[in-house]
Structure formats: structure tokens, C-alpha cells
Amino acid sequence: MIDKRVPSLSAAIEGIKDGAVILIGGFGASGIPVELIDALIDHNARNLTVVTNNAGSGHTDIAKLLASGNVSKIVCSYPRSAGSVVFEELYAAGKIELELVPQGTLSERMRAAGAGIGGFFTTTGAGTRLAEGKETRVIDGKEYVFEKPLKGDVALIKADSADRWGNLTFRFAARNFAPTMAMAADLTIVQARQIVELGEIPPEHVMTPGIFVDRVVEVPAPVHAGQPS
Amino acid sequence: MIDKRVPSLSAAIEGIKDGAVILIGGFGASGIPVELIDALIDHNARNLTVVTNNAGSGHTDIAKLLASGNVSKIVCSYPRSAGSVVFEELYAAGKIELELVPQGTLSERMRAAGAGIGGFFTTTGAGTRLAEGKETRVIDGKEYVFEKPLKGDVALIKADSADRWGNLTFRFAARNFAPTMAMAADLTIVQARQIVELGEIPPEHVMTPGIFVDRVVEVPAPVHAGQPS
Amino acid sequence: MTAKPLSRDDIARRVGKDIPDGAYVNLGIGLPTLAANYVPSDREVIYHSENGILGLGPSPGKGEEDLDIINAGKQTVTLLPGASIFHHTDAFAMIRGGHIDLALLGAMQVAANGDLANWSTGDEKFPPAVGGAMDLGAGAASVWALMEHTTKDGQPKILERCTYPLTAAGVVDRIYTNLAVIDVTPDGLMVREMAAGLEFDELQGKTGAKLQLANDWRVIEV
């Protein structure tokens, strides 16, 4: 029997090791798995690399994780935004390493990891600082940059509905990075607003098939990122 | 106003030129746009390259297109199957060129074309005849083959529902190659069982966003491939 | 007659008139987003957002905001009938694959060859942030740069070569400023329109790259 449901947030987070690469879904405040992040903070694994689009805002969720001192590196496209004070202080103090990746390349690199692609050529970033040191190639007269897969040890994902096989749906644009990150991690952990019976999600409407999901925990009234929890 | 609806199959097929590369959706008999193929046969463009998974069966749809003498090359993964007599005769007579591509690589190459990827490395085919003459690279100790994008001039797609913006849904596994082919062609032509009002397809259930679609024609009772038409 | 530079709203108004019917358009933050307000009402334009939306509608009414329906600037928006939702990787496949007809991007600098700089001043004190700018710059079928013609202290932002780090090389097709509308052509920068009362020499004086005045140039109408 396949049952990916776990009874608690701490059980969901169990086993994450020091030094792990953690992919965290969300764009802006939409789709951020706040409760899983809080559980990760409590879990207290150290020296983490976090891959996520933004570097948090205010003092909750991702910003709170950074403030915990357990994140040594962040891989993202847009760390600097209104309220990204925690990140900016850590960065200014040299306490966090930043790998800046164009947003589409960030997503495509994770897809490559999940899809067994060893690397790909993209025009994004060609001729810019972010291509420095990278292999380039002219294809049909245009310059391309070679980008490598970006794999996670763990992905933290916020879903709307889930079933015991790990099939997922997402609310509107809370989908963003989630389906790609779910593919790209060895251990994909999901918080879902509701866990439904097998078959309740119509097969054609499954947004992330359960094969990409390892653990599902129900969080019936999730806090929206950036709001007080 | 954006209105991708066209009034007839012949209007849908209009303008396809001699020498065009035509991507045709479908796997086995599922998802094959039979009526569009028949219209293409009537249209009589010559010297076509057809990209599709199978090389037709019996004497209908893809087999009928091959029998028309208008296809000089087929790119596919599995041309030989029960009833692929038309293809086999043309092949034996040296009247059709075959480019054999592993099924996943076929799909991934079209995705690359649609997604602006200049090429990618895959383990599929490494060390086999189908990698002969191709660039290879060892990545993390495994051998990968470099594969290039595969772009279509035209894609012929069978959908279930469509709206005037070109948003599509598909019935069950009739989806197969369609979303990828829709991305990968300059001119994506769709036959849909029904054309619905804008907004009738819930935004989260759109399977191919209209941005990838150029023309939609309603074919209310499509013939299933391999069945008498 | 003294030159009458366009207001920020007027730049947006001028750009809005050029967004073609039926186009798939991605809007950068700020001026570009403003421009969408001025597209003539008889045109149907489909707006794309990097976070996986096609068919963005106007801002929601008060109390109708949905925090899971936001644009790339993280503002709440609405979905038009016909909208679709997809994941980030597909959203950027649309961009990189050339399916987005037009990206309207704010710019810090544009070079005569179409080089775009809009993500970094190169100041190492601040952490860099790029978002989807490089993807849009490299991928969109057409790129229009929107900006003030000069910096606040009067330095030109249109240059022979950008001094700021590039976002994408040779991608800008058209520049809209508070003083002019300029096409980037293989033969150089071609001024199509100038603000009322502006002399070409004055415009050239505020520009760090050689301009040519189109024979059929006009005064910008907003």
C-alpha cells in the first residue's frame, strides 16, 4: 500500500540533514509553504543551501529561516525586494553566499535535474556577467550559455489538494515553481490544505503526479507568506 | 480581438507550403487528428517531412498521407507496427527517408524547440547506433548524447475543447504529444470536438494555453484513427 | 518654443497606443505596467506573467484580492475569461521560445546596438537581483525599452555602449523616453518622434550615441 501521508509537520520534515540543498516553492508571497518552513526552522538542520525565487520579506517564513543562521547559501533570481532586510543584513555581513540565477534558468535547471537532462544551452544571460566562466556556444548564429542541472535533496511545496499517492493540485498562481521543484528533489515534502480520497482529483486535473511526491501533511488553514503567523 | 476560430478544415490547413515540416500529434490511434490529416491530403502540399510517433496503420490517416506520395521523410520512434504496410512498402522501395529518434528524445527535442533551448544532453541512446555521429559528453561519470531542437513549420493537433483564444483540453491519454507539438511549431492548427465560450475552461484546467495555438476548427464527431472514415 | 518633455503618464499613454491588437505581452514593473492602462479599448491584448499566468486582467476591487493571483511585481491582479495558469518552467518556455510577442521593460541604459542594461548598476555594495529580466530580454520576440531620457542629474541613458552590466545583448527594438521615440535599426538609432518643441540638436545633446532623424519624424502625440 502506498500512503505518503504523514501525521505532523515534524514527521514531514524528519531526517533532513545538515548541508542539505532545500528547494522551496513560492513566488512573492504566493505558494510559500510557511508551515513547512517553520517546521524546518524547529528541526534545526544547519549549513543549508536554499533554492527559492526570493529571499524572504519581513521576519516570517523564508526571512525567518535565513535569520535562524542555518542557511549558508541561497540560490535565487531576486533576493532584493521590499522588506528583504534579513537577507540584506546577512549579505552585507558576509554571512550568506548568493548564487544569482536568471529566473527562467533557475526553473529550467531544476527541470533538467528532474528530467534527467545533463545540461542545456540557453540564450538567457549570454553576453552578461551571469555567463562569465560558463561555456558558450553559437547555435544558428546566436550565442547560447551552457547551464547545468540544479538538483535538491529536499523540496518543500505548498499544495491545495493532495491524495495518499501524492497527487497534487495548486490554487491559481500558487503553482509557480512547485511542479518543477517536486521533480527535482530526492525527497519532496508537501503541505496540502486538504487531503482527499484517492480518485477525488480527476486524472486529467492532477497538476503534479504523485510519482514526484514523497510525503504529504495536511495543513488545513495555511498562513499566507508575509502575514503574521 | 483575438479569434483563432476558422470556419472549415480547408481554411484550417490553408497556406501549408511544399517542403514543410509537419508535426502530427497522436500515439497509436489515440489523439490523431484524422480530419486535419485528410484536409492536408486534399491540400496536396508536396515533399513534406512528417514528425509523428508512429508511421500509420492500415490505409487511413497517417498511412493515407504517406500513400499520397507527398511525404518524403518521416521522423518518428516506432514506424513499424501491426498494419504499417504503407510505410513498409515505401521504405522498401526507397521512397521515404526515415529518421529514427528514441521516443523521449523525440518529445524532448520538440520541447527544446518550443522552449528556446539550443540543445541538451541526454543519456538516452548513449553507446548505441542512434548516437553515432553525435557529440557526446561524460557528465558526473555517465555518458550523455547531445540532441538538437526539432522545430515544426506546422503542428496538427486533436483537442477535446477549445476556445477562441486557442486554450485547449484533451481527452485522457489523447493528450500525449499534443502540448509539446503545439509549442514547437510556427503554425499550430487544432481540431477540437467542441469550441466553447471564453472562460468555460477553468484557468487551472487549461492543458495547452492559447499562446501556442494559431487556428482552431470545430470537428464535432471526430473519427478515431484506424477506424473507417 | 521650449521643449515639453512627457510626464510619466504620458510616456505610458504613448506606448499604450502602439501595443498591437492580439499581441501576447509581458509587462515589466513600473512604467510598462502603467502603459497597459492606455491600450485602446477596441484592442484585445493578452498579458503574460512570469509566475504562470496568461490573461491578466485589471486590479481587483477592494476586498476582492486573491493572494494567489498576482503579477510578476507581486501585486494582486485578476484573471480575464480565457486566462490560463501554468507552472514557472512553462511560463519561461513561453518567454525563451519566442512566444511572447512583446516585452515592455524599464531600462537603466540602452546602447545604439540594442544592448539593454536594467538589472544592476554594478555597485557591489548591494546584493544583485535579476529576476526574469535576462530571460525576457533574450527571449521575447520584440523588446521595447521605457525610460526617462536622462538620469536625474542629466546624464544620458542612451549610449554607444552601456556602462552598467548588460541584461541582454542587442535585443532592444524600440526606445520610448520622455523626449523621443527611437527605433534601434541595423543602421543605428533612428528618431521617429520627438516631444513638442524639442530641437533635434537638443535631443542629440542629451543622448550619448549618434542619432538620426527620420525623414517622416513627427511630434509625439499622447
Next chain:
Amino acid sequence: MTAKPLSRDDIARRVGKDIPDGAYVNLGIGLPTLAANYVPSDREVIYHSENGILGLGPSPGKGEEDLDIINAGKQTVTLLPGASIFHHTDAFAMIRGGHIDLALLGAMQVAANGDLANWSTGDEKFPPAVGGAMDLGAGAASVWALMEHTTKDGQPKILERCTYPLTAAGVVDRIYTNLAVIDVTPDGLMVREMAAGLEFDELQGKTGAKLQLANDWRVIEV
């Protein structure tokens, strides 16, 4: 005692017992598909099909066939509760990305180093066809090869090196034949089980590569 080779159904029965609970499994056409019928009923296995299905169920009842619900062998199937549908590119991302735990593949030849040949005899008279075999061979986390131990005229199909064109290099983990169950290990081919009444020397005689007999070898039970 004379050897009792397994029937085709018995090979499928033997394989079925080894398919683990909770596994994501892709089934090749023929013997592999047959094996699914013999998975113990207390196990839940999720079957994957290249054309974009997870959660394939048994054959539909007569009159209940849906021509848009088919497996990779183009037979109509059913969908279990919990099934999902996706497009071809995602289906192969699952395969190539190592998400499929196990691929059961029919084989023409297997080499001692795990090389698999199952798509072509190299005969140039016939058009070649590969389908998803190379993707599955290269991508699945584990590959089991299912086949008769020898050709119809008694030639070995397990060889030091394949003479047919390869499907994938060094990928087979286990071989199930009508005579034996053999693991492909870094130290060579290790016989885990033999058909009742079969002597090791006889098995070796029908095999074109050096075999080792595991200390704890057993008679195949079906």
C-alpha cells in the same frame, strides 16, 4: 532428473512475485505486461505508460473500452482511482529522470556487463523501430530483462557482448529466463535461481557468458 523450463506464464508469475510494494513500474510489451497479473494482491504497484498515464488498471470489460485510455502497447486499459494523465514530455521526464523505479523489458540479448539489446537485429532489410526502449533502458532506476534463455534454435541470448545493436549500455540489473534468475553484478553474472532439475553446467552450456552460482541459490518457485 530432467530440467523443467518455465512456461511463459511461469516466467511472468516468477517476476510478478518480485515486483515490490509501492513501486512505480513501466511494463514493456508481452512478457512484462503479463507479469503484472501475478503481483501479490496485497501489494500496491503504480504502473506508468509512456503515453502519459500513471495508475493503469486492468483491461476494461467488453464494451467499456475507451480508445483514449491505452497503454504503450496500444491496448485499451483502465485508470485506477489515483491515476494521473500528463503529456509525453513529462512521461519521459519521469523515465529519464530516474523516477521510474523499475522497467520490465523484453530482451533479445543481454551481456555480462548489463548491456541490453532489444530493439533491432541489425537486419537492414526491415525499417528499424525503437519506441521508448532506449529511454527506459537508460533512464529507469532499475531494469529487469525478461526473455527465453536461448533463441528458438538454441543459441544463447546471454552473451559476453551483445551481437545485436545495443538499446542501452550497462543497464540491466536482473535477468529472468525460462531457466534461471540471474543478477548482473560488478563481479559478473550471478545465478540466484535455476529451474527445477537443471544442473549448473547445463545452464552454463546454454549461456554465452561466464556464470557464477550463488552460494544460496535456489530452485525457481512459481
